[in-house]
Amino acid sequence: MATMARSFLQAISKDEAVAPPLRVVQIEGLAVLKIIKHCKEFAPTLVTGQLLGLDVGSVLEITNCFPFPVRDDDEEIEADGANYQLEMMRCLREVNVDNNTVGWYQSTVLGSYQTVELIETFMNYQENIKRCVCIIYDPSKADLGVLALKTLKLSDSFMELYRGGNFTGDKLREKNFSWMDIFEEIPIKVSNSALVSAFMTELETDTPVSQGDFDRLHSSTTPFLENNMEFLIKCMDDLSMEQQKFQYYHRNLSRQQAQQQAWLQKRRTENMARKSAGEEALPEEDPSNPIFKPIPEPSRLESFLITNQVSNFCGQINGVAGQNFSRLYLTKALHE
Amino acid sequence: MAATAANEHTVLQFAAPSSATTTPILTARIHPLVIFNVCDCFVRRPDSAERVIGTLLGSILPDGTVDIRNSYAVPHNESSDQVAVDIDYHHNMLASHLKVNPKEIIVGWYSTGLGVNGGSALIHDFYAREVTNPIHLTVDTGFTNGVGAIKAFVSSNLSLGDRQLAAQFQEVPVDLRMVEAERVGYDVLKATAVDKLPNDMEGMELTMERLLTLINDVYKYVDSVVEGRTPPDTNIGRFIADAVASLPKLPPQVFDNLVNDSLQDQLLLLYLSSITRTQLSLAEKLNTAAQML
Numbered sequence: 001m002a003t004m005a006r007s008f009l010q011a012i013s014k015d016e017a018v019a020p021p022l023r024v025v026q027i028e029g030l031a032v033l034k035i036i037k038h039c040k041e042f043a044p045t046l047v048t049g050q051l052l053g054l055d056v057g058s059v060l061e062i063t064n065c066f067p068f069p070v071r072d073d074d075e076e077i078e079a080d081g082a083n084y085q086l087e088m089m090r091c092l093r094e095v096n097v098d099n100n101t102v103g104w105y106q107s108t109v110l111g112s113y114q115t116v117e118l119i120e121t122f123m124n125y126q127e128n129i130k131r132c133v134c135i136i137y138d139p140s141k142a143d144l145g146v147l148a149l150k151t152l153k154l155s156d157s158f159m160e161l162y163r164g165g166n167f168t169g170d171k172l173r174e175k176n177f178s179w180m181d182i183f184e185e186i187p188i189k190v191s192n193s194a195l196v197s198a199f200m201t202e203l204e205t206d207t208p209v210s211q212g213d214f215d216r217l218h219s220s221t222t223p224f225l226e227n228n229m230e231f232l233i234k235c236m237d238d239l240s241m242e243q244q245k246f247q248y249y250h251r252n253l254s255r256q257q258a259q260q261q262a263w264l265q266k267r268r269t270e271n272m273a274r275k276s277a278g279e280e281a282l283p284e285e286d287p288s289n290p291i292f293k294p295i296p297e298p299s300r301l302e303s304f305l306i307t308n309q310v311s312n313f314c315g316q317i318n319g320v321a322g323q324n325f326s327r328l329y330l331t332k333a334l335h336e
Numbered sequence: 337m338a339a340t341a342a343n344e345h346t347v348l349q350f351a352a353p354s355s356a357t358t359t360p361i362l363t364a365r366i367h368p369l370v371i372f373n374v375c376d377c378f379v380r381r382p383d384s385a386e387r388v389i390g391t392l393l394g395s396i397l398p399d400g401t402v403d404i405r406n407s408y409a410v411p412h413n414e415s416s417d418q419v420a421v422d423i424d425y426h427h428n429m430l431a432s433h434l435k436v437n438p439k440e441i442i443v444g445w446y447s448t449g450l451g452v453n454g455g456s457a458l459i460h461d462f463y464a465r466e467v468t469n470p471i472h473l474t475v476d477t478g479f480t481n482g483v484g485a486i487k488a489f490v491s492s493n494l495s496l497g498d499r500q501l502a503a504q505f506q507e508v509p510v511d512l513r514m515v516e517a518e519r520v521g522y523d524v525l526k527a528t529a530v531d532k533l534p535n536d537m538e539g540m541e542l543t544m545e546r547l548l549t550l551i552n553d554v555y556k557y558v559d560s561v562v563e564g565r566t567p568p569d570t571n572i573g574r575f576i577a578d579a580v581a582s583l584p585k586l587p588p589q590v591f592d593n594l595v596n597d598s599l600q601d602q603l604l605l606l607y608l609s610s611i612t613r614t615q616l617s618l619a620e621k622l623n624t625a626a627q628m629l
Contacts, residue, residue, distance in 0.1 A: 030372040069435040096380040196375045314609035321602045
């Protein structure tokens with residue numbers, strides 16, 4: 001506790017100085033267990049919850065968390081939700097739990113979590129807290145023996161762009177911004193208090209092989225892969241739809257340009273005629289003419305997000321396929 | 337149960353804790369999250385308190401097992417003869433938890449420290465008013481006797497004739513279990529600090545190494561038995577025989593075909609995902625690099 005107080009003081013004294021970039025997220029075993037339990041209990045419904053902890057230098061410590069009740073979209077439940085949060089925070093404060101919100105967690109299905117809502121929630125949180133992260137947990141991967149916990153943060157450059165509200169091609173090109181720059185993944189460190197560690201060792205002595213290993217050696221990953229492929233195909237469809245939108249926009253734009261040129265030509269000839277007739281020349285631009293109305297360029301945000309998702313799926317498939325290779329070779333060796 | 341009226345001495349009797357409607361509690365099943373919670377609360381307790389108490393949430397199964405799934409701490413004050421429990425806090429937390437998971441109801445309460453004392457009996461009384469037959473869990477955070485003992489108790493009232501004498505706490509066997517998802521994270525939870533969560537391939541590597549060690553051990557054991565260095569144990573021998581026999585007996589040709597087919601499937605998937613990735617980078621270049629006029 002003393003070291004915590006000292007570094008907190010240091011953090012405060014650095015007041016206006018820019019905080020060091022977030023390098024590592026340190027999460028307590030307790031919070032991990034709670035997240036796992038909550039997400040698993042309500043699978044396949046997606047659930048969310050709040051993360052509580054401390055922000056110390058370049059490490060964000062997550063010491064506790066609590067789940068949000070599943071809400072239907074209803075007006076009065078909004079106020080209820082806020083009340084619930086306040087109540088929980090107050091109660092936890094009384095038992096000396098850190099009650100600074102440092103982010104939220106949500107469960108996902110097969111890793112399809114990049115949506116606009118995620119970004120909006122991030123922006124909401126960012127208004128109030130200087131640094132917040134989102135933890136994504138995928139309960140379906142637990143069957144494969146993997147702890148699928150990921151920490152995400154919106155990159156700063158993306159946040160600026162989003163606040164500008166402008167996602168046109170020009171802006172993105174000048175910043176050299178690609179779809180990979182939206183989210184930043186931060187490595188996770190797990191820490192446990194010594195007491196807890198002692199208890200766990202007591203409860204389950206070190207076996208040479210754990211159940212997780214058995215799960216990993218299981219060779220039937222087909223349902224997982226099938227689901228992944230399905231999602232991948234759907235996402236590709238979405239992506240191609242977005243691309244069609246762009247093509248449409250380009251076509252419209254070029255058509256408009258052609259129209260403008262034609263109109264301009266007409267004006268010029270008219271002006272020539274007028275000049276020869278000695279009248280005033282008409283202006284070459286006419287903003288009230290509908291063909292001069294600038295067509296809004298569709299936002300690239302959606303396509304970026306979808307691209308992210310697709311790459312996620314690809315990564316997952318790669319990982320599982322790689323594992324399967326090892327498994328197959330293993331069975332081959334065993335058989336001989 | 338009626339007292340035997342024939343004798344002059346009334347018999348010390350237990351009030352039956354189980355009536356016709358509630359089943360007697362036989363075992364307690366505890367999820368590791370509860371232990372974590374208790375330890376965390378203990379570490380964070382205010383300096384004046386010697387021990388921490390809190391409520392246990394879970395469900396009672398029809399076969400008499402109490403499934404303890406969650407818990408939260410309740411602030412309380414304890415002096416030599418008085419115990420004060422913050423009841424409002426308890427109810428508030430209960431309501432909040434019920435909002436999230438209405439199936440988890442109060443099943444009892446916990447306290448740290450070994451053994452049961454007078455204060456505990458009073459607190460147990462309070463909880464008995466909330467739920468019939470609460471279960472009391474003690475988690476020995478002081479590690480007395482060098483063991484972190486986790487015990488569960490059920491109380492029954494001792495009465496002499498008409499007067500209530502004492503409450504007797506009977507121990508109930510405790511079963512600590514982990515749900516699969518938690519088991520996956522188990523290694524992570526045991527150490528005091530883990531630097532990196534293992535990802536797919538690393539986890540696979542670890543597993544295979546462990547399997548290899550196991551096989552080596554068995555090999556060495558069999559060798560030493562054959563050479564007469566260790567006395568043979570028929571049980572272990574039977575296990576080994578079972579394990580070896582569990583490999584399916586397929587003619588090598590068929591097996592090779594199987595393996596090759598699976599390999600090809602996996603390769604196809606890898607190829608597909610690589611193509612998709614290439615497509616993505618192409619599409620992006622086209623989109624952002626497109627110049628208007």
